[in-house]
Amino acid sequence: MAFTEVCKTNDLDDGEMKKLVLEGFDILIARSGDDFFVADNKCPHMGGNLSQGTLEGTIITCPVHHSKFNLKNGEVIRWTDFTGFKLTIAKLFKSPKPLKIYEIKVEDDKVFAELPY
Ligand code: FES
Secondary structure (H helix, E strand, O other): EEEEEEEEEOOOOOEEEEEEEEEEEEEEEEEEEOOOEEEEEEEEOOOHHHOOOOEOOOOOEOOOOOOOEEEEOOEEEOOOOOHHHHHHHHHHHHOOOOOEEEEEEEEOOEEEOOOOH
16 A cells, blocks of 8 residues: 555644545544544444534544544544433444544645545
8 A cells, every 4th residue: 555645734623523525435624623533434333424513622523423533543432422320221232333544744735545445
């Protein structure tokens, strides 16, 4: 795998995120302060479009069932916003899975990511 340029550093403001389609992959690019993140754009729960969600610091919330993931490492912070029995059933049908995060590097004003193609 090689690093691919995904954006320029000034393409995103702090707290902004965008969806990109590169070689058929839906990729999310996000910025928090001076840090950039590249992840799968499809939510590991049921494929929600994460770029339509919200970003607070490095925590992204899916717009569909409001699962939360940390863009630093893909960690599941919350698996859906279901509670009680509904959450138990949701976890049985689809066990919590981290968000895929891609390695990035910033050189000059360009952001590169190591994408799976
Ligand atoms: S599709 Fe993202 S939380 Fe369900």
